[in-house]
Amino acid sequence: MTRQAAPDDGERLRTVDVARETGYSVQQVRHLERLGVLPPAARGANGYRAYTAVHVRALRAYRGLASAAGPVAARRLLVDLFAGDRPAALADAAAAVGAVHVQLARERDEALRAREALHAIQGEAGGAGEAGQAEPIESTADTMTVTELAAALGVRTSTLRFWEQEGLAVPDRVTTLRARQYGTGAIREARVVAALRGSGYGIPAVRDVVGTLRRVDGIADGVAAADRILDRRLDQIATRSVALLRAGTDLAAVLDGLDP
Secondary structure, eight states, rough: OOOOOOOOTTTBBBBHHHHHHHHHHHHHHHHHHHHOOOOOOEEOOSSSEEHHHHHHHHHHHHHHHHHHHHHHHHHHHHHHHSSSSSHHHHHHHHHHHHHHHHHOOOOOOHHHHHHHHHHHHHHHHHHHHHHHHHOOSSOOOOEEEOOOOOOOOTOOOHHHHHHTTTTTOOOOOOOOOEEEEOOHHHHHHHHHHHHHHHTTTOOHHHHHHHHTOOOOTTTHHHHHHHHHHHHHHHHHHHHHHHHHHHHHHHHHHHHHHHHH
């Protein structure tokens, strides 16, 4: 969708004008101002709000940040920016936007790793079908502890233990001290599970896909289903990344338009 150019900096806008420029309703504009997402609007002699291009850009920045990082994080960033000491707020805003960029890059990287793991599972199943046993693509000596795997996936160790209870990403070995060791196959499966969960799929749906992947007669269907999910996941990450870039542009314009 092509975005309209922001109004001129000196132009005074009514609430309905801001709503029309940003796609929000009049009620939403007023609500977001009350929350501190917008800098306070000046009041005219008649008591009506008088907005400017800064408010339009702030709302566009909020929309982009909300798409990229979620509405709670977007609201917190803008509230802190408008309420705090300006030099510190500017540094915090830049750091917050940078952190979202890093998070999106990590999500994309993990989705791509999950795809590699998925195709490795498919390749091993194909090898098993031809030779009677799977040919491991990676050394079976490669293992991870629950702490190492959780760090690699960006999840908590408790999440991995929960997946284990649900029959997902089961460790190859649990020692007498309850220490878990994940081999190559379990690591690959955990990457797929993490990607599916990150795409918003519930445990029952993930269990169905993983169960299909574990059956030689159904692995093709499981790989195809998971591939479609990962494609959507990567598309969503790309959309969020573009939204963040646009939000950064709008946020920079907001900062330039604020009083020093």
